[in-house]
Ligand code: B16
Protein backbone atom coordinates (compact mmCIF):
# COMPACT_ATOMS: atom_id res chain seq x y z
CA UNK A 123 0.00 0.00 0.00
CA UNK A 124 1.33 3.44 -0.95
CA UNK A 125 2.47 5.88 1.72
CA UNK A 126 0.55 8.65 -0.09
CA UNK A 127 -2.90 8.89 -1.63
CA UNK A 128 -2.00 11.68 -4.04
CA UNK A 129 1.01 13.21 -5.76
CA UNK A 130 1.18 16.89 -6.79
CA UNK A 131 3.73 17.64 -9.50
CA UNK A 132 5.33 20.93 -10.34
CA UNK A 133 5.39 21.17 -14.16
CA UNK A 134 8.47 22.99 -15.46
CA UNK A 135 11.65 21.19 -14.42
CA UNK A 136 9.74 18.14 -13.17
CA UNK A 137 7.39 16.81 -15.88
CA UNK A 138 9.21 18.57 -18.73
CA UNK A 139 11.69 21.40 -19.19
CA UNK A 140 10.98 24.73 -20.88
CA UNK A 141 13.83 26.52 -19.12
CA UNK A 142 15.62 27.28 -22.41
CA UNK A 143 12.46 28.89 -23.81
CA UNK A 144 12.01 31.09 -20.72
CA UNK A 145 15.67 32.09 -21.11
CA UNK A 146 15.39 32.94 -24.81
CA UNK A 147 12.19 34.93 -24.33
CA UNK A 148 13.43 36.92 -21.31
CA UNK A 149 16.78 37.49 -23.06
CA UNK A 150 15.02 38.98 -26.10
CA UNK A 151 13.07 41.51 -24.04
CA UNK A 152 16.00 42.27 -21.70
CA UNK A 153 18.28 42.96 -24.72
CA UNK A 154 15.65 45.31 -26.11
CA UNK A 155 15.58 47.20 -22.79
CA UNK A 156 19.39 47.18 -22.54
CA UNK A 157 19.29 45.16 -19.29
CA UNK A 158 22.01 42.53 -18.63
CA UNK A 159 20.52 39.02 -18.45
CA UNK A 160 22.34 35.69 -18.29
CA UNK A 161 21.86 32.05 -17.21
CA UNK A 162 22.65 32.95 -13.58
CA UNK A 163 19.75 35.40 -13.42
CA UNK A 164 17.58 32.92 -15.34
CA UNK A 165 18.20 30.21 -12.73
CA UNK A 166 16.71 32.55 -10.07
CA UNK A 167 13.44 32.59 -12.04
CA UNK A 168 12.72 28.88 -11.56
CA UNK A 169 9.27 28.40 -10.03
CA UNK A 170 8.78 32.18 -9.75
CA UNK A 171 5.70 33.82 -11.34
CA UNK A 172 6.01 35.87 -14.55
CA UNK A 173 5.64 39.30 -12.88
CA UNK A 174 7.97 38.37 -9.99
CA UNK A 175 10.48 37.14 -12.59
CA UNK A 176 10.36 40.53 -14.29
CA UNK A 177 11.08 42.28 -10.96
CA UNK A 178 14.21 40.09 -10.52
CA UNK A 179 15.37 40.95 -14.06
CA UNK A 180 14.80 44.66 -13.48
CA UNK A 181 17.05 44.55 -10.36
CA UNK A 182 20.05 44.69 -12.74
CA UNK A 183 18.54 47.23 -15.05
CA UNK A 184 18.95 50.67 -13.58
CA UNK A 185 15.56 51.33 -15.22
CA UNK A 186 12.28 52.24 -13.60
CA UNK A 187 9.21 51.04 -15.49
CA UNK A 188 5.61 52.03 -14.82
CA UNK A 189 3.10 49.26 -14.02
CA UNK A 190 1.70 49.51 -17.57
CA UNK A 191 5.19 49.23 -19.06
CA UNK A 192 5.89 46.16 -16.88
CA UNK A 193 2.68 44.51 -18.06
CA UNK A 194 3.61 45.24 -21.69
CA UNK A 195 7.11 43.75 -21.25
CA UNK A 196 5.70 40.63 -19.54
CA UNK A 197 3.14 40.25 -22.33
CA UNK A 198 5.84 40.57 -25.00
CA UNK A 199 7.97 37.95 -23.22
CA UNK A 200 4.98 35.61 -23.01
CA UNK A 201 4.21 35.92 -26.73
CA UNK A 202 7.81 34.97 -27.57
CA UNK A 203 7.70 32.12 -25.01
CA UNK A 204 4.42 30.74 -26.40
CA UNK A 205 5.85 30.83 -29.91
CA UNK A 206 8.76 28.69 -28.71
CA UNK A 207 6.41 26.30 -26.85
CA UNK A 208 4.61 25.63 -30.13
CA UNK A 209 7.61 23.52 -31.22
CA UNK A 210 7.14 21.09 -28.31
CA UNK A 211 5.75 17.63 -29.01
CA UNK A 212 5.16 14.31 -27.24
CA UNK A 213 8.89 13.66 -27.82
CA UNK A 214 9.54 16.28 -25.10
CA UNK A 215 8.02 13.91 -22.53
CA UNK A 216 10.69 11.41 -21.45
CA UNK A 217 9.98 7.68 -21.22
CA UNK A 218 11.11 7.81 -17.57
CA UNK A 219 8.49 10.42 -16.69
CA UNK A 220 5.76 8.78 -18.77
CA UNK A 221 6.34 5.27 -17.38
CA UNK A 222 6.61 6.49 -13.78
CA UNK A 223 3.36 8.46 -14.09
CA UNK A 224 1.63 5.37 -15.47
CA UNK A 225 2.98 3.21 -12.60
CA UNK A 226 1.71 5.70 -10.00
CA UNK A 227 -1.67 5.89 -11.73
CA UNK A 228 -1.90 2.06 -11.88
CA UNK A 229 -1.27 1.92 -8.12
CA UNK A 230 -4.40 4.05 -7.66
CA UNK A 231 -2.75 7.32 -6.68
CA UNK A 232 -4.49 10.60 -7.54
CA UNK A 233 -2.19 12.76 -9.67
CA UNK A 234 -2.34 16.58 -9.88
CA UNK A 235 -0.30 19.48 -11.20
CA UNK A 236 0.77 22.42 -8.99
CA UNK A 237 2.54 24.93 -11.27
CA UNK A 238 3.13 28.69 -11.20
CA UNK A 239 2.71 28.84 -14.97
CA UNK A 240 -0.31 30.37 -16.68
CA UNK A 241 0.65 28.29 -19.74
CA UNK A 242 0.28 24.95 -17.93
CA UNK A 243 -2.63 23.58 -19.97
CA UNK A 244 -0.97 24.51 -23.27
CA UNK A 245 2.33 22.86 -22.27
CA UNK A 246 0.55 19.68 -21.10
CA UNK A 247 -1.35 19.52 -24.40
CA UNK A 248 1.88 19.92 -26.39
CA UNK A 249 3.56 16.97 -24.61
CA UNK A 250 0.51 14.70 -24.88
CA UNK A 251 -0.69 14.96 -21.26
CA UNK A 252 -3.64 17.28 -21.91
CA UNK A 253 -6.17 14.90 -20.34
CA UNK A 254 -3.91 12.90 -18.05
CA UNK A 255 -4.04 14.55 -14.62
CA UNK A 256 -6.94 14.35 -12.15
CA UNK A 257 -6.63 18.08 -11.44
CA UNK A 258 -4.61 21.12 -12.46
CA UNK A 259 -3.78 23.97 -10.10
CA UNK A 260 -1.69 26.64 -11.82
CA UNK A 261 -0.93 30.32 -12.24
CA UNK A 262 -4.50 30.95 -13.42
CA UNK A 263 -6.14 30.00 -10.10
CA UNK A 264 -3.80 31.52 -7.51
CA UNK A 265 -3.12 34.99 -6.16
CA UNK A 266 0.14 34.24 -4.32
CA UNK A 267 3.23 32.71 -5.91
CA UNK A 268 5.54 30.01 -4.44
CA UNK A 269 6.99 29.95 -1.74
CA UNK A 270 3.39 30.58 -0.65
CA UNK A 271 1.66 27.16 -0.49
CA UNK A 272 -1.55 28.32 -2.22
CA UNK A 273 -0.97 26.47 -5.51
CA UNK A 274 -0.41 23.13 -3.73
CA UNK A 275 -3.24 23.62 -1.21
CA UNK A 276 -5.61 24.24 -4.15
CA UNK A 277 -4.29 21.15 -5.96
CA UNK A 278 -4.93 18.99 -2.86
CA UNK A 279 -8.41 20.49 -2.53
CA UNK A 280 -9.14 19.77 -6.23
CA UNK A 281 -8.35 16.05 -5.71
CA UNK A 282 -10.21 15.96 -2.38
CA UNK A 283 -7.18 15.20 -0.18
CA UNK A 284 -5.46 16.80 2.81
CA UNK A 285 -1.81 17.95 2.59
CA UNK A 286 -0.79 15.05 4.88
CA UNK A 287 -2.08 12.58 2.27
CA UNK A 288 -0.10 14.13 -0.63
CA UNK A 289 3.50 14.25 -1.79
CA UNK A 290 4.72 17.37 -3.66
CA UNK A 291 7.38 16.94 -6.36
CA UNK A 292 9.49 20.05 -7.13
CA UNK A 293 12.65 21.25 -8.89
CA UNK A 294 12.82 24.71 -7.26
CA UNK A 295 13.75 25.67 -3.71
CA UNK A 296 10.80 28.10 -3.63
CA UNK A 297 8.56 25.12 -4.43
CA UNK A 298 9.98 22.99 -1.61
CA UNK A 299 9.48 25.91 0.78
CA UNK A 300 5.87 26.16 -0.43
CA UNK A 301 5.36 22.45 0.23
CA UNK A 302 6.80 22.71 3.74
CA UNK A 303 4.64 25.79 4.47
CA UNK A 304 1.55 23.87 3.33
CA UNK A 305 2.25 20.81 5.49
CA UNK A 306 3.20 18.51 2.60
CA UNK A 307 6.00 15.98 2.35
CA UNK A 308 8.16 16.84 -0.66
CA UNK A 309 10.48 15.17 -3.15
CA UNK A 310 13.13 17.41 -4.71
CA UNK A 311 14.85 16.93 -8.04
CA UNK A 312 17.80 18.98 -9.38
CA UNK A 313 18.33 22.22 -7.39
CA UNK A 314 15.52 21.25 -5.04
CA UNK A 315 17.24 17.94 -4.19
CA UNK A 316 20.36 19.84 -3.13
CA UNK A 317 18.64 22.49 -1.00
CA UNK A 318 18.41 20.24 2.07
CA UNK A 319 14.78 21.14 2.78
CA UNK A 320 12.98 18.36 0.88
CA UNK A 321 11.69 15.24 2.63
CA UNK A 322 13.33 13.15 -0.12
CA UNK A 323 16.18 14.01 -2.51
CA UNK A 324 15.70 12.31 -5.88
CA UNK A 325 18.36 11.34 -8.40
CA UNK A 326 15.75 10.84 -11.09
CA UNK A 327 11.98 10.89 -11.64
CA UNK A 328 11.69 7.09 -11.41
CA UNK A 329 12.73 7.32 -7.71
CA UNK A 330 9.10 8.29 -7.06
CA UNK A 331 8.06 4.63 -7.34
CA UNK A 332 10.19 3.68 -4.32
CA UNK A 333 9.27 6.88 -2.42
CA UNK A 334 5.57 6.16 -2.88
CA UNK A 335 6.03 2.42 -2.27
CA UNK A 336 4.47 1.26 -5.54
P1 B16 B 1 4.32 31.64 -17.07
P2 B16 B 1 6.65 25.80 -12.64
C1 B16 B 1 7.17 28.25 -13.55
O1 B16 B 1 6.70 26.95 -13.79
C2 B16 B 1 8.57 28.42 -14.15
O2 B16 B 1 9.51 27.61 -13.44
C3 B16 B 1 9.00 29.85 -14.01
O3 B16 B 1 10.27 30.03 -14.60
C4 B16 B 1 7.94 30.77 -14.70
O4 B16 B 1 8.29 32.14 -14.53
C5 B16 B 1 6.57 30.49 -14.06
O5 B16 B 1 6.26 29.13 -14.22
C6 B16 B 1 5.47 31.33 -14.69
O6 B16 B 1 5.28 30.89 -16.03
O7 B16 B 1 5.00 32.89 -17.52
O8 B16 B 1 4.15 30.60 -18.16
O9 B16 B 1 3.01 31.93 -16.36
O10 B16 B 1 8.07 25.40 -12.40
O11 B16 B 1 5.95 26.38 -11.41
O12 B16 B 1 5.84 24.72 -13.31
Ligand code: MG
Nearest residue numbers: 132134135293
Ligand atom coordinates in the same frame (compact mmCIF):
# COMPACT_ATOMS: atom_id res chain seq x y z
MG1 MG C 1 9.54 24.06 -11.58
